[in-house]
Amino acid sequence: MTVRDICSIGHPALRTPAAAVPPAEIGSPRVQRIVDDLIDTMRHADGAGLAANQIGETARIVVIEVNGNPRYPYKPPIPLTVAINPELEVVGDETVVINEGCLSVPLRGDVVRWVDLRVRYLDRHGAEHRVEPRGLTAGTWQHECDHLDGVLITDRADPATLATWEEFERHHRDAFIERISKFVELVGS
């Protein structure tokens, strides 16, 4: 396992739609190495998730894990999840504005996300899973799956809300945490 360099906005891999992983190749050394490197790199950078595009691999693989994350202390825990060829289906029409950051973008900004999803994916052993994430966890799934389509938070964010981490923490963090904590309490994730 290796901590890889994370591509920053401007790197072509972040704008390249990732290719589906043929199920027969999930067990291959190449795919298993990408999975291992994604987990290591995500944990090393304190990310809540990481998509393969962000380490320069345009394959449809994301990893997600939240466990007392220092970058996003308000996010409810998510066990380590390796998702290959994830497919998101929106349930209902409820949305929430989430202030998001990204390891590939030196800014945070307000993004509108769907509150309820159905997600189908294959794990690193090729087994199919179905989950129904809600709230901030659903937001994390949408953020990571956007990466697989070459979409970044700067594309979705209200431009007037873009802020460096330093200015976010100085001027916006407290109000956001207060609002989003109530939301998390309400939807349970």
Ligand code: NI
């Ligand atoms: Ni990101």
